Amino acid sequence: MQRAAHTAPRAWSQIVGPATTRQCLKCRASLRPSTRAYGVLPPPRDGEEKDMLDRILRVDHAGEYGANRIYAGQMAVLGRSRVGPLIQEMWDQEKKHLEKFNEILAENRVRPTALLPLWNIAGFALGASSALLGKEGAMACTVAVEESISEHYNSQIRALMEKDPERYIELLNVIKEFRDDEMEHHDTGLAHDAETVSIFYNVG
Numbered sequence: 001m002q003r004a005a006h007t008a009p010r011a012w013s014q015i016v017g018p019a020t021t022r023q024c025l026k027c028r029a030s031l032r033p034s035t036r037a038y039g040v041l042p043p044p045r046d047g048e049e050k051d052m053l054d055r056i057l058r059v060d061h062a063g064e065y066g067a068n069r070i071y072a073g074q075m076a077v078l079g080r081s082r083v084g085p086l087i088q089e090m091w092d093q094e095k096k097h098l099e100k101f102n103e104i105l106a107e108n109r110v111r112p113t114a115l116l117p118l119w120n121i122a123g124f125a126l127g128a129s130s131a132l133l134g135k136e137g138a139m140a141c142t143v144a145v146e147e148s149i150s151e152h153y154n155s156q157i158r159a160l161m162e163k164d165p166e167r168y169i170e171l172l173n174v175i176k177e178f179r180d181d182e183m184e185h186h187d188t189g190l191a192h193d194a195e196t197v198s199i200f201y202n203v204g
Helices: 001-016 017-028 047-078 084-108 118-131 135-163 168-193
Strands: none
Touching: 017 047, 047 118, 047 135, 047 168, 084 168, 118 135, 135 168
16 A cells, blocks of 8 residues: 555656646746745845935834834823723734834844934833823824824835835835824724824824
């Protein structure tokens, strides 16, 4: 029985012939998803394109870093309140955004903005101070900040679409996904009484 199992594939290849066997293997290979030779960013064509892409990455990384610090500040104040799980859920998404941009920056050897220490302190302070106003204050801050980040993302999407949407398809997919998450946070804030506090509406 074992001998028959071992000889079956050899017998099959003799029946169908080597050419047919090679053709079947080629068909199977063509069904595998194609992989690009690069990650999210294409190799820059020149210094101008590299500067543009580096600038986009720095802005987006800084925005996500700042958002993370804001949610950290809010959780420090409201983490044990009824709204804590909701803030934590949004923060978890922001952590994934930041992790992705950390990865992209490292892959492309792009230095983050030198202002990160400032965003670290200012972001946490903004988050904590908004949370001290209660759930409504925290949500108003979320709406203002997420609206600003979404506008930056939309501006980048338009610029990349005008230049070459196929060339930047991977980066566009990342930005669009994160933009949608930010807009979801924005809408969540509005659904939780953000409009009752107007102090943060001019953040952007």
